[in-house]
Amino acid sequence: MHELSIAESLIKIIREEMAKHGLTKLLNVKIVYGQISAIVPEALETAFEVLTVNTPFEGAKVECEVKPMTVRCRQCGEEFSPSHEERMIMPCPKCATEFGHEIISGRELYIENIEAE
């Protein structure tokens, strides 16, 4: 449901960027979202589609890339990406400490680029 608000913000940013570069037809937009952010890419694509009917953005492709979670071990400082199965109990590959690592990436939500003419 909140993908609708996200798509609205997204469209506003694209509109600004297109005007800035004198572009009129949007072909593709690339989004990066973190693995643990609350984004469902299919819902975001659908929301974008619904909001752009009969606009210059209609038919543009939404490309979503997921950024994996990486953490820094609280004990030894090792940086690693826990596999999906061990996402919550994530032993450090170096010292086996299980909990309390610092999340370095995996919460992002940004627009990386647009393709337009």
Added chain:
Amino acid sequence: MKVDVVRNILEANDAVAAELNADLTERGILSLNLMSSPGSGKTTLLERTLTDLKNEFSMAVIEGDCQTENDARRVAATGARAVQINTAGGCHLDSAMVRDAAASMGLDGIDILVVENVGNLVCPAEFSVGEDYKVTILSVTEGDDKPEKYPFIFAESKVMILNKVDLLPYVNFSVERASAFARSVNKDIEIFTLSATTGQGMDAWYDWLRRERAKKQK
């Protein structure tokens, strides 16, 4: 042509939130974004907190719900200032809604502002509403695997409140497991185990409020 953009998609919401937080900070107000699933006891926790700390702080509550003004009425009955936002189906509050609600309610003389978000463990975590801290309630009837299932909200929160601990003898819930999961995504999260119904454990939560409010005072 390809244009590199690299802009945070929620920048407009974040900008309003930052502005609102600056205003609240200027007024010395501690602001909290209270989140949880529906029925975990957000309003009951607030009622008890507002009643018990009535003589210490002047508190205000912004209530977010899909429909009805029931929660604002319950909160206002304690004597606190309260205003209701009906999202009409919307799953979260955003910073502009909270800014407008705060303006209509008025913030003069307020020490602590609590925004009670729409009951939902997913979307509200993405939208800052101008708060100093996010506080997430998990009640023991919901299951101790919730921090594992909804990591983002616990990663974003300063505090996790484990509510309804008076029911622990009747449910299969491990406080240790829930705490360990929450700490695995958020090593600094503060955890309070309490029952807003019986009052057990409320003192540690009140002390935290006193400490954080003191930090905001000039």
